[in-house]
Amino acid sequence: MGVQVPPPAPNNNNGIFMSLSVQKVREQDATVDFKATLAPNAYETELNNWFSKKSKNVSVAGFRPGKVPISIVKTKYMGDATNSVVNTLVDQAIREIVKEHKLRIAGQPKVTIETADSDKGFECKLEVECLPEITLKDFSAVECEELVVEINKSDTDEYLKNLHESHVGFEKELKKGKAEWGDKVVVIAQENLGKVDSKPQELHLIKDVEDPVLKTMLEAIVGHSTGDKFEVTLKDPNSKKETTLHIALEAVHASKKFKLDDEFAKEYGVENLDALRAKLTEVHTNDHKKLTNLYHKRQILDSLHNQYNFALPKSAVEFEFQQIWSRLQDEIAASKGRGDVEEDINLDEVKVEYQKIAERRVKLGLVVSEIAKVHKIELTNEDIQKAIIEEATKNPNYAKEIIEYYTKNREALQSLSAPLIEDKVVSFIFEKAKKKQTKIGSKELPSKLKGVLPGYDDDSDDSSKKTAKKTSKESSSEDTSAPAKKATKKKGE
Numbered sequence: 001m002g003v004q005v006p007p008p009a010p011n012n013n014n015g016i017f018m019s020l021s022v023q024k025v026r027e028q029d030a031t032v033d034f035k036a037t038l039a040p041n042a043y044e045t046e047l048n049n050w051f052s053k054k055s056k057n058v059s060v061a062g063f064r065p066g067k068v069p070i071s072i073v074k075t076k077y078m079g080d081a082t083n084s085v086v087n088t089l090v091d092q093a094i095r096e097i098v099k100e101h102k103l104r105i106a107g108q109p110k111v112t113i114e115t116a117d118s119d120k121g122f123e124c125k126l127e128v129e130c131l132p133e134i135t136l137k138d139f140s141a142v143e144c145e146e147l148v149v150e151i152n153k154s155d156t157d158e159y160l161k162n163l164h165e166s167h168v169g170f171e172k173e174l175k176k177g178k179a180e181w182g183d184k185v186v187v188i189a190q191e192n193l194g195k196v197d198s199k200p201q202e203l204h205l206i207k208d209v210e211d212p213v214l215k216t217m218l219e220a221i222v223g224h225s226t227g228d229k230f231e232v233t234l235k236d237p238n239s240k241k242e243t244t245l246h247i248a249l250e251a252v253h254a255s256k257k258f259k260l261d262d263e264f265a266k267e268y269g270v271e272n273l274d275a276l277r278a279k280l281t282e283v284h285t286n287d288h289k290k291l292t293n294l295y296h297k298r299q300i301l302d303s304l305h306n307q308y309n310f311a312l313p314k315s316a317v318e319f320e321f322q323q324i325w326s327r328l329q330d331e332i333a334a335s336k337g338r339g340d341v342e343e344d345i346n347l348d349e350v351k352v353e354y355q356k357i358a359e360r361r362v363k364l365g366l367v368v369s370e371i372a373k374v375h376k377i378e379l380t381n382e383d384i385q386k387a388i389i390e391e392a393t394k395n396p397n398y399a400k401e402i403i404e405y406y407t408k409n410r411e412a413l414q415s416l417s418a419p420l421i422e423d424k425v426v427s428f429i430f431e432k433a434k435k436k437q438t439k440i441g442s443k444e445l446p447s448k449l450k451g452v453l454p455g456y457d458d459d460s461d462d463s464s465k466k467t468a469k470k471t472s473k474e475s476s477s478e479d480t481s482a483p484a485k486k487a488t489k490k491k492g493e
Contacts, residue, residue: 020089022096025125029311032103032128036093040121043085047118050081086116086124093126104131106313132310134370139432142303146435147295147448149288151281155442159280160273164260168204169267170253178225179252181205185221186251193246200250212237217245226252238337288445291453297426298452300433304367305360312362321358328354365418368425377424379417387416 019042026033038046055073056066063069074081090111097103110127170184179185183205190198205222209215213234220232228249235242258264265276328350371377388406392399406413440448449456 020092020096022093022100024101030106030130030132030313032101032130034093034097034126034128036089036096036122036124036126038089038122040117040119043116043122044118046085046089047081050085051077054081082116086113086122089122090124090126093124097126097128103128105129106131107315129313129315131313132366134308134310134367136371136374137307139429140434141307142300142429142433144296144299144303144430144433144435146437147292147445148437148439149285149292149442149445150439151284151288151442155284156277156281159284160260160277163280164258164264167258167264167267169256169258171256172253174226175252175254178223179205179221179249180254181207181222182255184253184255185249187221188248188250189217189245191243191245217247221247221249224249224252226250284442288442291445291449294453295449296430297423300426300429301364303433304364304429308363308367310363310366312359312366316362317355317358320361321355324354324357325351368422371425371428372421375428377421377428379420379424383420384413384417387420388413391416 020036020038022034022036024032025035051070051073054077055068055070058068058073058076059065060068060072060076063072094105094109097109098105106129109129112125112127114123114125116122116124175183185203185205186200187203188198188200203218203221205218207218209218213236216234217232220230224230226249230247230249231244232247233242233244258267260273262272265271265273268276268279270276270279388403391406392402395402406416446456
């Protein structure tokens with residue numbers, strides 16, 4: 001029989017609680033088992049006290065308020081009395097455990113009621129998971145390779161060349177001919193003609209888009225001219241539902257190829273090529289700095305993981321596992337929705353890998369939390385506000401709602417704050433760690449990151465064009481992307 005543990009009540013060491021016996025039964029890893037008992041006569045007295053208080057306010061037909069016979073009160077409210085007394089005793093038992101055994105409880109204890117009866121008394125079992133006692137080690141024992149990336153002139157020339165080749169520009173004047181692949185168009189698309197809130201939208205006519213609905217729409221636009229009006233039928237690949245859109249082609253702008261000169265530089269808000277070179281160097285320096293910071297972070301978290309060994313709260317590990325496992329299931333479902341075909345994979349093997357990831361995350365979370373507490377590493381209001389603004393700028397159309405969500409949702413704010421605290425702790429350790437500086441060129445960075453940061457394991461990728469877009473949680477050693485990719489990869493890839 002289970003019971004919901006109520007919020008802590010005011011402490012009460014008088015009366016019946018003096019007779020409540022709480023004994024440790026077993027201690028294993030992070031779990032301590034207790035048994036709480038109350039003699040039959042004491043339990044009966046506690047029930048009678050509850051009925052006595054209740055009878056003062058009970059109204060039953062044929063009796064005046066407060067004059068209802070106690071036997072009738074017991075018959076009518078026995079279930080309520082039992083639940084109330086049991087919850088009160090469980091709450092008191094937990095207080096005794098915390099007070100006498102100096103335990104730091106992790107989450108709600110698992111409570112099993114063995115007996116709650118006037119003849120047999122009260123007995124319950126409490127399975128208490130505890131946070132470990134962590135003794136912090138010397139940070140100077142942490143070893144870290146400090147990467148310093150040097151950008152030379154040839155690197156900047158290559159950045160400029162890649163930017164020029166990938167740049168897409170358009171003529172300011174309207175195109176007189178028909179829309180072709182590579183052009184930019186402005187359209188108004190609406191299901192119902194004359195809809196007043198329909199807004200013009202810009203589209204780049206690119207052939208190799210993945211979205212089948214958008215691809216159909218772009219194909220329908222190619223071959224039309226400014227001022228044309230036509231219809232296109234779109235089919236949802238999941239629901240197979242068809243929708244007819246009325247398209248008004250407001251404008252067509254031909255693509256424009258720029259020469260590598262000062263006019264091209266002005267496309268990026270600078271006066272000339274020299275200024276653009278300086279800007280590119282700055283951007284890539286910052287990108288490299290983000291990546292090297294993640295590289296350092298990985299080493300530090302690896303070191304902490306290897307340095308500390310203690311029993312983990314099973315419920316915390318299970319919760320973390322379910323979180324990452326659920327994300328994998330969502331990714332598999334999304335893959336099926338896109339028409340991807342799953343490989344034959346051994347989900348049991350993947351589960352083992354995810355279980356290890358969950359255990360690592362919980363362990364590092366506890367260590368990082370202890371370091372932050374002992375060394376008083378905290379977030380400032382400015383840190384929190386900056387993080388909220390950064391989240392809002394990711395989706396400017398809903399910036400106000402996002403800011404309000406984090407401002408009013410304590411749990412969401414904590415999830416946003418946790419990686420920031422982690423970064424502060426890592427920076428604190430990095431300053432004290434034993435560092436060996438290694439200077440490398442820009443082209444050497446991807447090989448250093450291979451196998452260390454997610455996204456740098458595939459040799460077929462052009463790693464030189466990667467940027468630090470992973471979040472600290474995704475890019476640290478607790479990466480979960482590899483199993484998910486394996487589970488959703490198309491056959492033949």
